[in-house]
Amino acid sequence: MVVCDLDETLLNDKKLIPAVNIAAIKAAVAQGIYFVPNTGRGYLTVQDNLQTLGLLQRKNEYVISYNGGAIVENFKNRILQTCVMPFSVVESLFELGIAQGYCVHVYTVDQLYIWNISASEINYLTGRVNQWHETTEPNLNFLQGQDLIKIIFFVPQEAERLALKEQVLAQYTYPLNISFSSDRYIEFNSIEADKGQAAIALGNRLNIKPAEIIAVGDNSNDLPMIRQAGLGVSVANGRKFVKQAADYITAADNNQGAVAEVLRKFVL
Structure with missing residues (x-):
């Protein structure tokens, strides 16, 4: 394989x-x-x-x-x-990302919701991810009861991504798999x-x-x-x-x- x-x-x-x-x-x-x-x-x-x-x-x-x-x-x-994440964990990460003004992506099993999307982000996603829901909902209440798989932030500066990883690891007791991709995202998954x-x-x-x-x-x-x-x-x-x-x-x-x-x- x-x-x-x-x-x-x-x-x-x-x-x-x-x-x-x-x-x-x-x-x-x-x-x-x-x-x-x-x-x-x-x-x-x-x-x-x-x-x-x-x-x-x-x-x-x-x-x-x-x-x-x-x-x-x-x-x-x-x-x-x-491998789903608890709603409370995703909600807390969402609040952290929104407070920092990041573009935030939240993934269910088959849908993608995006907050604070920019022209740069639209350009990067188009041709890669052509179906997403741009939303201005101030919270994740509308996703309660759904399986949440992943949440990511668009953070273009590497030093800021690295610092954010350390901040989240120190702040959260829930074990997270935190990774980076495409030299633009910090990604949060269940440790599993x-x-x-x-x-x-x-x-x-x-x-x-x-x-x-x-x-x-x-x-x-x-x-x-x-x-x-x-x-x-x-x-x-x-x-x-x-x-x-x-x-x-x-x-x-x-x-x-x-x-x-x-x-x-x-x-x-």
């Missing part, structure tokens, strides 16, 4: 899958390899990518989304596993949800050992799968700390078909 991040890894900077990646993935799948997008995004935002790869609505093919918060079979988008735990869980369902899993990524939220997989890969444009954790670093970056390089070298 190959589990692979999307943004800045599988996708190029134009938000498309390079042709060399498409060809290599289709060849690997034809040989019996599971190719599983493993993303911080919701699974419904991945449908166009699945169609491009020939995996849309396929039985026994899968997506891991929300940083491991959900495992979904592509056929009929059947949800196999979720990360890309590595989800990859191993899906492998167990499919009788695939960790040693038989390749994980490919570029940023902080990819570290758990890179560390837990049999072969952890950083793309050439990955962050320095990701490269340090990886077993292999591609010569190609996300614009040059880094995923194709991995598949050609280790699979095909």
